Amino acid sequence: MTVTVGRFLTPFGIFNERLYPIWVRNLQTDPLILPIGVGPSNASTGAMVRGGFRATSKFDINYAVYFSALSTMTLSNVTPLDSDRFAGVRAGIFIPNERLEMGGSFQHLLQDERSNSFGFHGGWQPPALPIEFRGEYQRSARGSGYWIEPAYRLNQVPFWQYAMRRTQLVARLQQYWVGALPSDVLPSVNTRQFEFGVNYYFRDGFRAVSSYGRQFSAAGNMNVWTVGLTYRFAFPLGHGDEN
Amino acid sequence: MILAGVLCAAGQEQSKLADTRVSSAGTDTASTSTLGPSKAVHEGTYSRYEGEKRYRANCGRCHMAPHKFPPRMMATIVRHMRVRATLTDEDMRYVLRYMTE
Numbered sequence: 001m002t003v004t005v006g007r008f009l010t011p012f013g014i015f016n017e018r019l020y021p022i023w024v025r026n027l028q029t030d031p032l033i034l035p036i037g038v039g040p041s042n043a044s045t046g047a048m049v050r051g052g053f054r055a056t057s058k059f060d061i062n063y064a065v066y067f068s069a070l071s072t073m074t075l076s077n078v079t080p081l082d083s084d085r086f087a088g089v090r091a092g093i094f095i096p097n098e099r100l101e102m103g104g105s106f107q108h109l110l111q112d113e114r115s116n117s118f119g120f121h122g123g124w125q126p127p128a129l130p131i132e133f134r135g136e137y138q139r140s141a142r143g144s145g146y147w148i149e150p151a152y153r154l155n156q157v158p159f160w161q162y163a164m165r166r167t168q169l170v171a172r173l174q175q176y177w178v179g180a181l182p183s184d185v186l187p188s189v190n191t192r193q194f195e196f197g198v199n200y201y202f203r204d205g206f207r208a209v210s211s212y213g214r215q216f217s218a219a220g221n222m223n224v225w226t227v228g229l230t231y232r233f234a235f236p237l238g239h240g241d242e243n
Numbered sequence: 244m245i246l247a248g249v250l251c252a253a254g255q256e257q258s259k260l261a262d263t264r265v266s267s268a269g270t271d272t273a274s275t276s277t278l279g280p281s282k283a284v285h286e287g288t289y290s291r292y293e294g295e296k297r298y299r300a301n302c303g304r305c306h307m308a309p310h311k312f313p314p315r316m317m318a319t320i321v322r323h324m325r326v327r328a329t330l331t332d333e334d335m336r337y338v339l340r341y342m343t344e
Binding site: 002017018050053062063094096099205232234 | 297300301303305307308309312327328330331
């Protein structure tokens, strides 16, 4: 069990806390529903208790319980420190042999309209195949939606193996529905979006990423595309002394 | 059928690779002296197998294996990741041993 006091990433769903770093995420764009439940700066100011334990020989249980206080402090647009006042919990089970994970999140806003938000998340990596599926569904008074993201690593393609085993194909399908209350950070109209991406791993922390997608909404359809390089800095660790 | 055959063959190759990595792992001299050679080797092999399995199951859910760091640094990293990924204590110990060998 770990007790955290201070600033921490809001553990609502899995994307904000686990998949947000650009060197981890498969597609560089944020899911449309990401702002649901995470607060104005994706972080909380308060306290959190979290942990994981082996429930049986078949599966693990993980949990996070947290409280965030209202903070309006903002140093700059680059490093906002504001947060909402809310309390929430996330719990999940993980089946290691199947590499299957699922869980749910619940949060109660303790300010403004004092509404509830909840969500479900899941991930599966079939042990026999280099493929993974991730997805989330979230619902709040300000909007709801889901995203599903399969990713396939071409390890098993029998030709051009040097290049293929470094190549990953990704897709994400997502849909968003406007809620009863307005929101500054969520889309203002119902939106659907599909993206397809190709990533190439030069080595474990360095890769080229690209994606193309199309967004459909009443506000107008548009293309969404990204091209880039991602690198995981290990500073200040560096490679260090191997002894 | 062809695709299934390719996947099956690749799966076997991965298993061979895992077996090779497990069987080629060195012996733990400290354990050898107290447990006897065969038992120590068996326990070391089991530990490495479990470490790799748990690494793939837990850490591999989000990212690929990082390059190796010295044990002291790796201990810090794994402790941090235990909190972030809500690993169990047992998983953390196996993963740490696997990542520092």
